[in-house]
Amino acid sequence: MTTLPKPAPAASPVQLGTQRCWGGRRGGRARCYKAGSPGTALHPVGEARGGCGKMRTVGLSLGLALLCLLCAEAEDPGAAGLDKSQIEGKWYIIALASDSESYLRKKDELKMATATIAVLGEGDLKVSFAIPTPEGCKKSEAIYKQTGVPGEYYSPERGNKTAQVVDTDGKTYAVIFASRAKDGKTLHMLRLYSRTQEASPKITAQFKKLAREKSFTNEMIKMLPRQEECSLDDV
Numbered sequence: 323m324t325t326l327p328k329p330a331p332a333a334s335p336v337q338l339g340t341q342r343c344w345g346g347r348r349g350g351r352a353r354c355y356k357a358g359s360p361g362t363a364l365h366p367v368g369e370a371r372g373g374c375g376k377m378r379t380v381g382l383s384l385g386l387a388l389l390c391l392l393c394a395e396a397e398d399p400g401a402a403g404l405d406k407s408q409i410e411g412k413w414y415i416i417a418l419a420s421d422s423e424s425y426l427r428k429k430d431e432l433k434m435a436t437a438t439i440a441v442l443g444e445g446d447l448k449v450s451f452a453i454p455t456p457e458g459c460k461k462s463e464a465i466y467k468q469t470g471v472p473g474e475y476y477s478p479e480r481g482n483k484t485a486q487v488v489d490t491d492g493k494t495y496a497v498i499f500a501s502r503a504k505d506g507k508t509l510h511m512l513r514l515y516s517r518t519q520e521a522s523p524k525i526t527a528q529f530k531k532l533a534r535e536k537s538f539t540n541e542m543i544k545m546l547p548r549q550e551e552c553s554l555d556d557v
Contacts, residue, residue, distance in 0.1 A: 410441055416546055417514035419529075436554055449466060473488075497512065500513065
């Protein structure tokens with residue numbers, strides 16, 4: 323009697339940045355889903371946005387991860403081609419978008435902050451901030467470790483905060499999407515980093531477009547006014 327081969331088990335979900343992917347049985351299709359932000363639901367990644375749903379799996383988890391990583395990089399070329407050396411140095415945080423209730427209450431009082439990014443030997447990032455507040459100029463520092471996803475880092479010391487570069491030209495600006503858990507909720511923030519205190523209209527329009535694509539409303543978006551009283555040099 324001929325023994326029939328057992329069917330291959332379904333692949334476990336593979337998390338790739340904001341995408342989660344599953345593979346069916348042998349010969350099945352890879353299915354990729356993108357987390358809705360700032361919500362928590364998963365939405366199918368459309369076939370017109372990279373065609374990941376049409377790709378054939380070439381293995382189980384490893385093959386699926388490679389396929390969907392290509393899909394993610396095709397949608398996000400800025401993060402995929404990130405050169406860490408290009409994001410080192412001083413930046414101005416000139417715009418924010420967030421769904422945090424405390425941010426929404428105080429956003430009209432916020433002003434432009436400054437940050438300095440240093441790349442550590444292991445490829446991790448050390449980020450120093452100088453943030454103007456009514457109580458004075460506040461400085462903070464955090465280490466962001468690589469997650470294995472291009473352009474994505476996490477900081478366990480800051481509420482398990484995750485930060486991902488979602489758009490950059492590698493020279494003059496970068497858009498960073500951050501999320502962290504607090505009091506049983508997941509909070510989200512989009513930041514526009516600029517080498518100068520004023521970005522071009524094209525860059526600010528791109529930031530607002532990305533914010534709306536991530537479900538931030540106009541009320542959640544804030545272009546920060548310039549200030550001179552708080553910088554990393556003065557702290």
